[in-house]
Amino acid sequence: MFDCSHWLRYVSKQLEAAGVDFIHVSGGNTIKRGSSMPAPGTSPAPHAHAAEEIRRHLNIPVSTVARINEPWIAEELIANGKTDICMIGRPNLCDSAFANKAFAGKTEDIRPCIGCGRCLTGIMFGKPISCTVNPSVQSDAVAPAVEKKKVLVIGGGPAGMEAAYIAKMRGHEVVLCEKTQELGGLLRLAAVPIGKQELYKVIKFMTRRLQNAGVEIRKNCEVTPDMIASEFAGYEVLCASGAKAKEIEAFGCFRQTMTADDILSGKGFPGRKVVILGGGSVGCETADYLAPLIDDRFPANRDVTVIEMTDALMAGEGGAAKSILTQRLMRKGVTIELKSTVSKVDETTITYIKNGTEHVIDDADTLVFAVGYTPAPVNFEGAHVLGDCHQVGNLKNAIAEAYAFAKKL
Ligand SMILES: Cc1cc2nc3c(=O)[nH]c(=O)nc-3n(C[C@H](O)[C@H](O)[C@H](O)COP(=O)(O)O)c2cc1C
Ligand code: SF4
Incomplete structure (x- = not known):
């Protein structure tokens, strides 16, 4: 890495001599994506080393920023002499009460910023500022409902949890039923x-928010039309039962097939030579998850190929996370076939066409479907349908839709 610490020291000393009150240490550029607004999964406080270095040579306070998204990180940075002040950007957007909650020791109540960067993506295209996890962005206050209702929420994924919480905060009596033993839905995968x-x-x-609000949560509870007609008669029914990974039936004849979700949930165990169909986020993340840490053809390592129809990986995604993941896939030796369409699959071969030429993979042992999701069927007449089972989208779409609906319920 290019060492510019002497410049930093020199410029900082000049600024101190000129009478500035404190120096803020941030950094980054648009070429190295994520350098100024680091991506999820990257280290907190990436500029702390520079802040520490400058701080050693100055008598005025020094601050730093970036991914200091939990109070304990700020405390450690200050206690360890890395900085005098921590600036909090996105986490404040995600929870405008971040500082007050930290001060009150209520750190578990802080709405977590996941570093996805969608807040910036929107405003770059002229849209109002928004957040994936915090649908209101501003105040958490919601107006009490004029008419108090009994509400049944089916599905404990993000849309169901958001709708249940907001409905409860507005004064409704809320029961949330989740058919599995855990809340979270596809977010868990x-x-x-x-x-x-x-x-x-x-x-x-x-x-935690649902529990504290007093929402009745029933896990391992699959709601049936009979239950709606009896126990939940008279309830306002909100269905947020999510989506299911798609499979391509015609390719099911291959020797071993599974969905990316099967792998991520631990239900499916792929072999050593894996072909992933679909280079969207799920396909790429699954390739990253399966591929060896380095590009190494040691026999025990997996050999992973991603076949994508379009000319881009993770189309529709942007920002630092996408470029970091793409670089990692390349470093790990994942074979990426863009503009490639699978034309035929039999028990032992996968044939695809790229630029008009036919290619045959005859040594793969697993074909993985990462070809999108289908809304889960909704069998409840009159139910309000929310989240992925209404329209498959991302986390932000699911939370935003559920919030907007429950705010008016
Ligand atoms: C919505 C948004 C707008 C930003 N606008 C600017 C800006 O105009 N100038 C700038 O230097 N940094 C800007 N940043 C970067 C932040 O100042 C900060 O350095 C960065 O988000 C990393 O800190 P964080 O992880 O605490 O958010 C922006 C960040 C966000 C999320
Ligand atoms: S959009 Fe993502 S990065 Fe931005 S504040 Fe919300 S959770 Fe954090």
């Missing part, structure tokens, strides 16, 4: 790939 673990914090935060 999204949190499995490398660098995505912060998503668990969102599940933890939303779960």
Whole structure:
């Protein structure tokens, strides 16, 4: 890395001599994506080493910024002499009461910023500022409902949890039923790939919030039409039962097939030579999860190929996380076939066409589907349908839709 510490020291000393009150140490540029607004899964306070170096030579306070997204990180940085002041950017957007909650020791109540960067993406395209995890961005206050209702929420993924919480805060009586033993829905799987673990914090935060608000949570509870007609008669029914990974039936004849979700949930165990169909976020993250840490053809390592129809990986995504993941896939030796369409699959071969030429893979042992999701079927007449089971989208879409609906319920 280019060492510019002598410049930093020199310029800082000049600024101090000129009478500035304190020096803020940030950094980055648009070429090295994520250098100024670091991506999820990257280290907190990436400029702390520079802040520490400058601080050693000055008598005025020094501050730093970036991914100081939990109070304990700020405390450690200050206690260890890295900085005098911590600046908090995105975490304040995600929870405008960040500082007050930290001060009150209520750190578990802080809505976690996952570093996704979607707040910036929006404003770069002229949209109002918004946040993936904090749908209101500003105040957490919601107006009490004029008419108090009994509300049943089906599905404990992010949309269901958000709707249940907001409905409860507005004074409704809320029961949330989740058919599995855990809340979180597909977010639990999204949190499995490398660098995505912060998503668990969102599940933890939303779960805790529901419990504290007094929402009745029933796990291992699959709601049936009979239950709606009896126990939940008269309830306003909100269905947020999520989505299911798609499979391509015609390719099911291959010797071993599974979805990316099967792998991430631990239900499916792929072999050594894996072909992933679909180079969207899920396909790329699954490739990253399966591929060896380095590009090494040691026989025990997996050999992973991603086949994508379009000319880009993770189309529709942007920002630092995408470029970091793409670089990592390349470094790990994942074979990426863009503009490639699978034309035929039989028990032992996968044939795809790229630039008009036919290619045959005859040594793969696993074909993985990462070809999107289908909304889960909704069998409840009159139910309000929210989140992925309404329209498959991302975490931000699911939370925003549920929030907007429950605010008016
Ligand atoms: C919505 C948004 C707008 C930003 N605008 C600017 C800006 O105009 N100038 C700048 O130097 N940094 C800007 N930043 C970068 C932040 O100042 C900060 O350095 C960066 O987000 C990393 O800190 P954080 O992890 O605490 O958010 C912006 C960040 C966000 C999220
Ligand atoms: S959009 Fe993402 S990065 Fe921005 S404040 Fe919200 S959670 Fe944090």
